[in-house]
Amino acid sequence: MKINQININQKFKKINDFWSPKVIAQMNDYQFKLAKVKGEFIWHHHDSTDETFFVIKGNLLIELKDSKIKLGPGELVVIPKGIEHKPYAKDECEIMLIEPKNVKNTGNISSELTVENDHWI
Amino acid sequence: MKINQININQKFKKINDFWSPKVIAQMNDYQFKLAKVKGEFIWHHHDSTDETFFVIKGNLLIELKDSKIKLGPGELVVIPKGIEHKPYAKDECEIMLIEPKNVKNTGNISSELTVENDHWI
Numbered sequence: 412m413k414i415n416q417i418n419i420n421q422k423f424k425k426i427n428d429f430w431s432p433k434v435i436a437q438m439n440d441y442q443f444k445l446a447k448v449k450g451e452f453i454w455h456h457h458d459s460t461d462e463t464f465f466v467i468k469g470n471l472l473i474e475l476k477d478s479k480i481k482l483g484p485g486e487l488v489v490i491p492k493g494i495e496h497k498p499y500a501k502d503e504c505e506i507m508l509i510e511p512k513n514v515k516n517t518g519n520i521s522s523e524l525t526v527e528n529d530h531w532i
Numbered sequence: 533m534k535i536n537q538i539n540i541n542q543k544f545k546k547i548n549d550f551w552s553p554k555v556i557a558q559m560n561d562y563q564f565k566l567a568k569v570k571g572e573f574i575w576h577h578h579d580s581t582d583e584t585f586f587v588i589k590g591n592l593l594i595e596l597k598d599s600k601i602k603l604g605p606g607e608l609v610v611i612p613k614g615i616e617h618k619p620y621a622k623d624e625c626e627i628m629l630i631e632p633k634n635v636k637n638t639g640n641i642s643s644e645l646t647v648e649n650d651h652w653i
Contacts, residue, residue: 414599414601414610414612414615415609416601416603416607416608416609417607417608417609418607419606419607419608420606436608438581438582438583438584438610438630438631439582439613439632441562443584460559460560461559462559463559463564467606478535480535480537481537485539485540487537487538487557487564488537489557489559490535491535492560494535509562510559
C-alpha cells in the first residue's frame, strides 16, 4: 500500500464544475471532498450525519432557518444532522467537505443539483 | 443550539505548547484538532483508526518504516490504522488532525508526550 500526500491546490485545478464535490481522500468511512461553488445551492438537510464545511479560498455564506454563517478562508463550521441549510457564494469559492462516505450532496432532496457520489480525483 | 463558524488562525493563537492537540470542532464522533509541532515526535501507531494530518503552516515530515511523507501548507495525508509513523518538524509547524474522538496522541505508546484527550479551545 502506497501512502501519498495530497495537495489540495493541485486537486482544485482538476475541478471545472460547480457544486459537484470530488473525493480526494478517505479516512475510515469518512471522506474528504473538494468543491468549487458559485451562486445558490438549495435548502436541504442530512438526516443521518453532521457535515463539515471548510473554506479554502473565497467566501461562503450558509443560510440557516434562523441565522447566517459567514465563512472565509481558514474558517469551518459543522452543520449538525437534521439542520436545514442553504450554501451560497456570491463569487467563486473553494471548499473542503468532510463527511461520511455516501452522503448525498443535496441531502433529503433530489434535484438537478444532485450529483454522483464517490467521484475521486 | 448555536452554530458558530470557527477560525483556525484565531484558535492557533491560543496554543502555546508543542505536540498537544486541542479540539476545535466535532462532527458526529470525529474531532478536528489543532496542534503546533516542532522537533521529533515518537514512533507509534493507532490500532483502531486511520488518522489525517493536514498542514496549515510550515512543513511536516512523517517518517514511515519504508518511506517519508513531506507535507507543506495545503497538503494532507491519511495514515492508515496500524501503520507505524513518526512525525517531525524541523521548524515550528501548524497542523490540523482529523480523527475519531478519544484517539490517544501517542497511539499504542504511553510516554511523557502522551497528553490529555478532549481538550477544547
